[in-house]
Amino acid sequence: MKFGILGSGSWGTALAKILTDNHHSINWWIRTPSQAEYILRRRHNPQYLSTAYFDPGLLRLSGEVAQVIKDSDHLIIAVPSAYVAATLGGLPKDIFSGKKVISAVKGMLPDHNLLLNQYLEREFSFDLAGYFTILGPCHAEEVAAEKLSYLTFSGIEDSTTRTIAAQFQNDYIKTIINPDIFGVQYAAVLKNIYALGAGIAHGLEYGDNFLSVLIANSADEMAGFLRKTGIQNLQVGSIEHQSHTAKKEVLPTTNYAASVYLGDLLVTCYSLYSRNRTFGNMIGKGYSVRAAQIEMNMVAEGYNASRCIYNLNKDTGAEMPIAATIYKILWEHLAAEEGFREIEQTLV
Numbered sequence: 337m338k339f340g341i342l343g344s345g346s347w348g349t350a351l352a353k354i355l356t357d358n359h360h361s362i363n364w365w366i367r368t369p370s371q372a373e374y375i376l377r378r379r380h381n382p383q384y385l386s387t388a389y390f391d392p393g394l395l396r397l398s399g400e401v402a403q404v405i406k407d408s409d410h411l412i413i414a415v416p417s418a419y420v421a422a423t424l425g426g427l428p429k430d431i432f433s434g435k436k437v438i439s440a441v442k443g444m445l446p447d448h449n450l451l452l453n454q455y456l457e458r459e460f461s462f463d464l465a466g467y468f469t470i471l472g473p474c475h476a477e478e479v480a481a482e483k484l485s486y487l488t489f490s491g492i493e494d495s496t497t498r499t500i501a502a503q504f505q506n507d508y509i510k511t512i513i514n515p516d517i518f519g520v521q522y523a524a525v526l527k528n529i530y531a532l533g534a535g536i537a538h539g540l541e542y543g544d545n546f547l548s549v550l551i552a553n554s555a556d557e558m559a560g561f562l563r564k565t566g567i568q569n570l571q572v573g574s575i576e577h578q579s580h581t582a583k584k585e586v587l588p589t590t591n592y593a594a595s596v597y598l599g600d601l602l603v604t605c606y607s608l609y610s611r612n613r614t615f616g617n618m619i620g621k622g623y624s625v626r627a628a629q630i631e632m633n634m635v636a637e638g639y640n641a642s643r644c645i646y647n648l649n650k651d652t653g654a655e656m657p658i659a660a661t662i663y664k665i666l667w668e669h670l671a672a673e674e675g676f677r678e679i680e681q682t683l684v
Contacts, residue, residue, distance in 0.1 A: 337503060340408025341365065342401060342423060345635075346384040347440055348414035350476035352395075353388040354504050361394045365404045372397040388480040402427055410436045410500065412470070413452065416635040417443030420452060424459070432460050438468045438489075438500065442524045443637035444644040451521050465493060468500055469517060471524050471596050473603040475610075482508040488596035490514040514596060519567040523558060523597045526659065528638035529645060530554035531604035532616035533662045533679075536672050539620020551605050553683045554658055558601065559592055561645075561654040612638040619665065620672050642666055657682040 339355055340363040341348050348364075355362050366372040374382045375397065379389045398404050401423060405411055411432075415423050420441060439452045448455055456462035468491040478485055487509060491497035494515070501511040514520060530551065537547055592598060604610045615636035618628035625639065646663040649656055661679050664670040 337500075338363070338407065338409045339503075340404045340411045341414060342404060342411065343414030343416075343440070344371070344381060344384070345414065345416065346476040347442075348412075349381045349385045349388060350474075350479040351412055351414060351440060351470070352390065353385070353479060354506070354509055356390050356394045358503060358506055359394070360503065361396065363396045363398065363404045363407045365399070365401055366397045367399060369399060372399065385476055385480040402431065405431050405435065408435070410438060412438045412440055414440035417441050417445050417452075417637060418635060418640055420445050420455065421447060424455075427460075429460055432456065432462050432466075436466050436468065436496070436500070437462065438470055439521070440470050442471070442528065443641050444525055444648075446640035446644060449644050449647055451518070453517065453521075464517070467491070467517065468497060469520055470504075471520050471600065473595055473600040475603070475607060477609050479508070484508050484510070486510045486512055486595050486599075488512045488514050488520065488594075490517045490520045490596075492517060512595065514594070516567060518565065519562050520596050522562060522565060522567075524600065525637070525641045525645060526558045526561065527601040527604045528612045528636070529642045529659050529662055530558070530601060530638075531610050531612040532619075532636065532638035532642070532666075533658060534605040535610075535613040535616020535618075536620040536662070536665065537616075537676060538613070539617040539622075540672060540676055542676070547605075549683050550658070550679070551602065554605075555598055555601055557654075557656050557658050558597075561649070561652065561656060561659075564652045564654040612636045615639065625666055638662075639666055 339360055341352055342365045344366050352362055352364055371382065376392045376395065379392060380386050437456065441452045444451055445455050453464055453467045468489060471488050474485040474487055485508065487504060489497050489501040489511060492515060497513055501513060505511050534547060534551060537550055604612060611632060611634050615628050615632060618631060642663040645659055658679055661675045665672050665675045
């Protein structure tokens with residue numbers, strides 16, 4: 337397999353580490369020549385995950401997106417959702433022909449209100465059969481520290497999904513297989529919104545008791561949205577262990593308590609590594625959205641995601657009082673204190 341990576345932020349860097357630790361050569365899009373030169377010379381990314389070191393002999397760095405795509409048969413897209421269209425816009429319409437695309441994007445394209453696969457289908461006529469997702473719960477910082485983490489790979493073709501997942505398995509990464517491409521992506525979008533809400537609650541000095549109730553209700557709200565979008569077979573308490581080495585067929589039911597749904601929600605809401613929780617904490621403490629963005633100097637996917645889901649739910653029609661209130665705090669200038677007083681009345 338010839339892997340290419342678009343994205344040199346923390347998550348892209350973490351995925352580059354996993355693949356090179358597994359002795360894969362990678363084509364890696366690095367935007368600036370100075371950053372590329374530094375990585376090759378010093379063997380680590382100067383801006384993200386500086387403790388993750390690489391074998392320069394396994395790195396083929398390029399500042400040209402089209403060249404990385406051309407030289408790769410399996411392309412990992414790890415660009416923040418807000419920059420995907422700018423990164424891929426203007427490329428030849430047939431550039432993804434014959435490629436496998438593995439999405440590591442954890443949001444919706446904000447100016448298009450689309451998941452990555454929907455954007456690729458619309459702009460490049462890309463078939464869903466060649467599309468896969470790689471999702472957590474998995475913080476890049478813990479990958480850099482080689483702390484045991486689990487990654488879930490989703491695709492509609494089981495054997496290809498397993499083959500791809502096997503390339504990432506090692507001593508500190510375990511892989512899980514899942515057929516629910518749309519559900520896992522929407523769950524990844526929603527968990528960032530709820531983590532932002534958990535951060536707001538912390539900034540407003542709510543305690544752990546309230547936070548546990550907020551997250552439990554958020555999990556229920558997320559499940560309701562997934563069902564409304566057509567993910568009808570969510571179950572709790574029926575775990576199917578689907579490692580990449582498993583021989584049995586994937587069942588048509590989806591275990592909602594699995595790591596890619598509930599697990600990713602929990603870690604994003606609670607972890608100090610969570611940039612969405614950090615962003616929300618600033619909002620709760622009184623920062624404006626712009627001030628929080630400047631202070632963080634990183635992308636909190638939940639900000640744009642809250643507007644995407646709010647607009648999408650106008651047609652979906654799920655009951656989403658928590659997500660809707662977070663949207664109003666961020667985009668309609670609803671005071672955080674007032675918004676959370678409203679949320680208090682909806683929790684059970």
